[in-house]
Amino acid sequence: MEEDRHAWERPGAFQVGPGVYRIPLPLPGDHLKAVNVYAIVDGDRLVLVDGGWAMADSTDLLDRALGSLRYRIADIRDFLVTHVHRDHYTQAVAVRRRTGSRISLGEGEAANLDATHAGWDEHPDVPALRRAGAPQLADLVRTWSSADIDLAQWEYPDRWLPDAVELTLESRTLTVLATPGHTRGHVVFVDRQAGALFAGDHVLPHITPSIGVELRRPPSPLRDYLASLRVVGAMPDLALLPAHGPVRPSTRGRVEELLAHHEQRLAATARAVAGGASSCFDVTRALTWTRRERRFDELDTFNQLLAVHETAAHLEVLVEREAVTRSPDESGVLRYGISAPGGGTDASATSRG
Numbered sequence: 008m009e010e011d012r013h014a015w016e017r018p019g020a021f022q023v024g025p026g027v028y029r030i031p032l033p034l035p036g037d038h039l040k041a042v043n044v045y046a047i048v049d050g051d052r053l054v055l056v057d058g059g060w061a062m063a064d065s066t067d068l069l070d071r072a073l074g075s076l077r078y079r080i081a082d083i084r085d086f087l088v089t090h091v092h093r094d095h096y097t098q099a100v101a102v103r104r105r106t107g108s109r110i111s112l113g114e115g116e117a118a119n120l121d122a123t124h125a126g127w128d129e130h131p132d133v134p135a136l137r138r139a140g141a142p143q144l145a146d147l148v149r150t151w152s153s154a155d156i157d158l159a160q161w162e163y164p165d166r167w168l169p170d171a172v173e174l175t176l177e178s179r180t181l182t183v184l185a186t187p188g189h190t191r192g193h194v195v196f197v198d199r200q201a202g203a204l205f206a207g208d209h210v211l212p213h214i215t216p217s218i219g220v221e222l223r224r225p226p227s228p229l230r231d232y233l234a235s236l237r238v239v240g241a242m243p244d245l246a247l248l249p250a251h252g253p254v255r256p257s258t259r260g261r262v263e264e265l266l267a268h269h270e271q272r273l274a275a276t277a278r279a280v281a282g283g284a285s286s287c288f289d290v291t292r293a294l295t296w297t298r299r300e301r302r303f304d305e306l307d308t309f310n311q312l313l314a315v316h317e318t319a320a321h322l323e324v325l326v327e328r329e330a331v332t333r334s335p336d337e338s339g340v341l342r343y344g345i346s347a348p349g350g351g352t353d354a355s356a357t358s359r360g
């Protein structure tokens with residue numbers, strides 16, 4: 008079973024449709040092992056969906072994979088990047104510097120790139136972690152300096168992509184669909200004629216995408232994500248071409264699973280509040296994590312941070328649904344409680360009081 012789950016990471020260039028090749032590229036670290044970029048043959052050049060993580064091993068593998076198709080990295084005319092996370096964006100920037108290819112990115116990511124370039128005195132997650140009742144994690148994040156960011160990896164794209172714009176390539180037309188949630192500016196690319204969705208990290212076959220891991224987190228990233236899932240779920244069924252994991256024949260079934268997963272998570276989050284967990288951090292500790300149902304204390308620090316942000320996103324939706332109440336205590340930590348039975352009126356009166 009485990010072997011099966013990792014088969015998609017094997018290097019190469021795998022045809023997944025007419026003129027479309029899946030190319031898994033390596034990632035550093037031991038969490039996610041690979042990211043798929045998709046090479047689309049377009050006339051005598053290539054269009055790549057996503058770029059990979061800028062590092063020598065990844066560039067070598069991309070070079071070899073394209074070589075097996077009788078192309079070179081210099082043949083890449085365009086990078087269409089689904090979102091601004093490092094494993095999708097930075098190698099596109101590195102390749103552009105060498106070969107002059109063009110980069111397109113969803114316009115919603117401008118806020119995140121602007122924040123990267125502006126830098127910070129205090130990392131923007133610090134106040135949120137204090138309000139979540141996680142002062143140790145806040146202190147850790149406070150040591151993250153924007154001076155450590157290599158801005159050369161985060162140069163701006165050549166073109167911002169608005170929602171619903173059609174990209175007319177020589178070989179096909181791709182429709183851009185804004186799918187905020189994983190990040191605020193995430194986009195997917197729909198190839199209607201081929202019946203395929205270049206899904207980035209919006210819909211993944213094996214794992215549930217993290218929500219709102221970005222410098223400029225919107226007010227309710229999970230609400231945005233669920234709405235974006237419903238947009239894709241309402242489309243005719245498409246082949247799923249994900250950025251992590253194998254290609255699957257159906258987008259719709261996986262969208263339903265992801266929606267169901269978050270409803271279960273919302274219910275578990277509400278139960279934790281009902282059980283007495285009153286801060287976001289308490290709730291995070293009361294829940295289990297990853298598909299292996301790990302306890303919070305078993306997670307490494309980075310995944311603990313992801314877990315707190317994920318819980319905050321779920322609590323936000325529960326507040327919006329008036330299933331839980333929220334108010335700050337005297338130290339500024341947000342405290343959650345279960346809404347009075349019989350409706351939202353009491354709840355909203357309490358939370359605004």
Ligand SMILES: [Zn+2]
Pocket residue numbers: 042092094095208250251
């Ligand atoms: Zn990714």
